[in-house]
Amino acid sequence: MALRAGVATGVVGLALVGVTVPAATAEDRVVRADQAVTRACHASLLPPGTAGVDRREVTSDVDGLVQARLAPGDGREGDWDVAVFDEADGAVVAASAALRSRELAESFVTKGQRLVVQACRYAGPARTATLGVDFLALTPRGTPTTVERAEVVRVETPRQEDKDALLGLDLDLTEKGDATGVEVVLAGDADRATLRDSGLKHTTVDPDLSRTSRDAAARDRAYAARGRASGLPSGRTSYRHLYEYEYELKELARGNPRLVRAFTLPEPTVEGRDVVAVEIAKDVDNAADGKPVNLLMGVHHAREWPAGEHAIEWAHELVNGYHRDRSIRSQVVKTRNIVVPIVNADGFSVSREAEPNGDFARFNYEMKRKNCRADDSPPQLRTGVCKANPGGRDRGTDPNRNYAGFWGGAGAGLTWSSETFRGPEPFSEPETRNIRSLVSSRAVTNLITLHTYGNLVLRPPGVAAVRAPLEEPVVKALADRMASRNGYDSIPSWGLYDTTGSTEDWSYWATGGFGFTFEINPAGFHPPYEDAVVAEYVGAAPAAGAGKGGNRAAFLDMLANAADPAAHSTLVGTAPHGYQLKVHKTFRTPTSPVRQADGSTTPPIQVTDTVESRYSSTGGRFTWAVNPSTRPYVAGRHGRDPQGPPQAAITLANPPGVPAENTSFPGNPVAERIPFTVQGPPAADNGRFDVSVSWTSTRTDWDLFVLDAAGQVVAQSANGGTNSERATLLDPPVGEYTAVLVNYDQVDPADPDDWTGGVVEFAPPVPPTYGVAEAYTLTCADRDGRLVGLTDVFVDRGETVDVGDVCTDSARATKQRRR
Template identity: 90%
Template sequence: MSSRHRSTPVVRAAVVAGVVGLAFAGVSAPAATAQDRVVRADRAAARACHDALLPPGTAGVDRREVASPVDGLVQARLAPGEGREGDWDLAVFDEGTGGVVAASSALRSRELAESFVTKDQRLVVQACRYGGPARTATLGVDFLALTPRGTPTAAERAEVVRVETPRPEDKGTLLGLDLDLTEKGDATGVEVVLAGDADRETLRGSGLEYATVDADLSRTSREDAARDRAYASRGRASGLPSGRTSYRHLYEYEHELKELARGNPRLVRAFTLAEPTPEGRDVVAVEIAKDVDNAADGKAVNLLMGVHHAREWPAGEHAIEWAHELVNGYHRDNSIRSLVARTRNVVVPIVNPDGFSISREAEPNGDFTRFDYEMKRKNCRADDSPPQLRTGVCKANPGGAVRGTDPNRNYAGFWGGAGAGVTWSSETFRGSAPFSEPETRNIRELVSRRAVTNLITLHTYGNLVLRPPGVASVRAPLEEPVVKALGDRMASRNGYDSIPSWGLYDTTGTTEDWSYWATGGFGFTFEINPGGFHPPYEDAVVAEYVGAAPAAGAGKGGNRAAFLDMLANAADPAAHSTLVGVAPEGHRLKVHKTFRTPTSPVRQPDGSTAPPIQVTDAVESTYSSTGGRFTWAVNPSTRPYVAGRYGRDPQAPPQAAIPLANPPGVPAENTTFPGNPVAERIPFTVRALPAADNGRFDVSVSWTSTSTDWDLFVMDAAGQVVAQSASGGTNSEVATLLDPPAGEYTAVLVNYDQVDPANPDDWAAGRVEFSSPVPPTYGVEEAYTLTCTDRQGRLVGLTDVFVDRGETVDVGEVCTDSARAGKQRRR
């Protein structure tokens, strides 16, 4: 199906010029009375308030007619009335066309419907009582006058370029430029958005090489929007679980989630996360499980979330389709029914509703200027921007779309380090402190209190499955082989590359770099699709989800199959920890752990660093006993951050060094390798056990003058580049490969530049040196405190529990005094 698009004209605006309060029945009407502000309905009707403008007197509906006194914004809000809170929704319609202008459909009576309007436009504000006991709610309508902007100048033309970063220091240089980096990249380059001439000059001045990928993002944005309209207009259902054919609006997400709950009351529970957003919006989620209201039943919890970044619309679409998948599958597919019965599934489609609503409702400019709200990335926090830019609402303010914090740089995991902006205007601004934002505190509270064993956070774009760590200098966790295997399995379904997050570029403060290291629950980021932040729906949502052309997962199952793999992992006791024991009916068990973890040394705007911040976390899980023997899924008691780091003990000495013989002659200069294959090739062999155990090899070459430039590549037997070194201004190159598989390799020497081709400076010394693997490091072992309280809340049992991943620990009759005698329950 397709969504209804708003019919009102759009005012592109930047600066709030004034605010006009609630005025019913036209511009000249007197100020609204307290009675005018109360909307009433004697009974509820479960309908989509935004679907249609309903006639006066319709059951469950109250309405007000208003006229806009300004060119600018309308903000309609609902707040709870007197007495108990219910569920009221809100929509604003154009009176003449009946088209929806703005709407809000969250789970309570706290709604914000906001969009652009024109002077004298006649509107109908429609309040709908969806459910609950509240017969009234309080309505407020404000109009904000805005100063129009002109169209972008030629200097504001936005483009995408691929910046070549063959060396780690190149990525460091790129990160330091504070440009808008996408998540599409590999070992040798990253795609970057250049919003205008200032960005182009910054990149040119860096000395990094780059090539244009998309010369006109504004044109691409308009073409994508036109293709979306054509796809939706065909009137045929897609292959998605919902049949959807177009990107949803925020109010559609909210309504759809509560409709899933209303239609499946024992299977689906819609709920509101702990904190509202900076603009006052609720964050809505659903939980899907057999006997869904019994949240403390001891099952493993699988969490899928989307849209930390406002412009990444496919992330929310994949998340809500997963909710439909689970509901449909529970009723129709025995394998999905079995997985749902053994797990609890939480879906948060829109983590950042403020930013998403702004991006989704903006016109498709694609120019990436400060006032291109469609391409807003961050949330709506204004406090960290300069005082003169804190005025105005998020949708139209003097700071523009760049005002706010990047939620996916605001978690505590290695916060403050590389890969996050330190100033308010950076697209990756980390915020004033770890968890300074309500959006990240919401996810922290959810993960910490629900013992989330499996987590996927969805983003665009790049065709990647990313796993911790996000920083190259942080060694992989002890569980690296297990985490990698799970990432590789999911990548085999969607056709993405499975790599550690730092393999793209260093990032700090990301979701899974906190959730995994602090709680032990598996965490991954998916970067969906190869072609943009919200490219055509048919490709970025339908094809990527179901695994159809042109997606990389065509014929492999797509993200649907990858999500199912993650769910199967959540249902597998070998992938988490299990406590068993005996407890009386009505008693409540809880495992709890409080700890502190340091952030990175905190980078400062002047280039200096401050000491790390110690962040206190508390994680817990509860189980409500039904009497007798229980089985309870939890995360390992020792968090990966302190458990140690991955490595392996040598099984044999490393291989002896291999000299590389320089072939006769000097190849012609070549600046376009591998497009131009001209080079010198020297084969060598890496030996296997029991002859040698190689933890790494370093291929090195050198020559005389730093003005000469040779580049070095290492290829495996299949002809794939597995290591490289292509720096300039040196007289040597070193290419490194960790844990090299045994087999045949080739060192490839490319003559990139000679100062005097008539008298070439040939490389003279070449060598392959081998090193032993780095042994693992082991840290401390942590325990949970396990308590049991009776029906009256009295503490009747207490013990410490140590439990590893894949391990089952019997805590016995923990609710009796006998538990105190053996206080430490160990394997």
């Protein structure tokens, strides 16, 4: 029978209007299947009467969206999936395949299009589910949106002041950059004017990003059409849709019941989607077995499709390796591995299902970055679903600026339309609360969060002023090792630009679990699959990790680190069979002083976190991996004690004359060069040097570069609209350097404005600081849940602490109570 549902109203694109259609009866909304069949509901349109399937025929009354939702039908939770097909050609229009009976399949349709909504009972006891189908009409209103040319430029940011100035422009910054510059997306003429008026220098990297994106989509179609499996663990040849991720994860679990467990994170998204993950371990259902936990996640940012692909391929890698590779199996046996391919399920669905136009217009949803939160946008823009709304892709919160770590500071947007909008408060978003719950409750010792793009391995901190943690040498060594596999640059996160509210700047500083961000590939947010996914994962040309192992080898390095007791903390002791042990810590951490849109700041917010880990005793001696009891936020900051005084300042002698104007250094080598020497202990110990020069007019432009003995640029300052330059190098190695002064532009070449006051100034290293030690509260409960043991435990990274018979010897009558 035909099913016709009521249509929602609102505003979308330029307008979303309601269309009245007959309401479906209650009976129409119940889908039934007496038998569960493990099949992909989205794979094909099945004939009526097929076992495990119920279907409804519908006709769209609108040019707009179809939404097909499932909910539990008879009070019992099962696993039902849903797919919408075009009746004429059988092509899938939309689908959803999460782990329960709570599904949302949504995509675009045309008026008069005949559709079949197919509900499939995949597993579980529920014979029925409740189906709802809505159509939402899109009607143009007002002036059509003009699609302008989008481009990528590299903005020169050699100084911290330049990075701060760039962040203040509220442009769409990529993660591709280095100490002296950052690539930025200019969506149109307004962005170009903003950057031009800022005075920051920039060069064009990609003059037509829209064309590049369309070319990439064409390459993807051609690559998939070859029909040959790729070198990936799954053999995949194209970007997945959200429903394919969901189905693939639960199929991994179904096919490997003792090794893989698929599960749903605690909170649905704003639009009601479940977020699906898998856990991979020997005897996977025994989550409280005391093994260290390694977490890999992807797609905080919707348009960064390769991030999800690398994550799910890692899940396949672990499963395949467990069965076929002795070295991988040995590491899997020692660890528990959690993979969350799509953190931002709403945003990814919007981006992945959009037309691949490749432009950055407000209503081109392919390039959406954020989640689907609407509450912070102006009231008139809060209507409409995420795929089509009057705020366009600008609406939402950036999940990777919403964690509590230094939230509210530099490097996050303050207004709803900013691509890096931080949200109204820390952890305001279900996406970040999901990851917070996972990290806080599972003693995650190792974490990688995947993004695009930039060929970077980033480590905490995200803000230069925070200073590196005491463990900086250890954290850096691990990052460097992984970077040696994928060919990426290993730098602190602030080396790109300041960011606050990011994943690992909360997870590491609050829990002590190692945390890193990988920025995958150098070419775009979702460039050709063959390059950004296949080559980057396996380590093949043209990836920087070609011949080095790629991200596969980097992930294996992280897995080995998770298995290494020297990389986390260990508790040992004895406990009776069936007793439950728990380490617990509750603490408050301040955010940054909270920057406001008017330029003022308000006091930091105190954020309360609870971190705990559980161990279920099998009787007798136990070994239990946990994170250090002292969180890095209070442990102290890295530094070193001076081994001598800082070197005396060096005056740079200005050579006679003025070199010709040069706007293309280093391609054009014409410049003035002044050598200087950096000394080392015992004569001097330098924590940094600053090279500075000045001149008279701000309309004159000199650029300053510092070269090491090999001729490599190690510092630079190349600003416009100033009458000085200052280049800085931290912890400079002992040796010979050259200051290079380039005459970029003169007000009057006939009367040159020469530079003066050249000087190299040295500063001592900053000594380390040390904070207080923190303890876990360790408790033991018997089989009836009564507390029978209680003690404090101090444990450092790499340390093993014997807590003895915590369930008996530390028990006191006064501590007996029900939990």
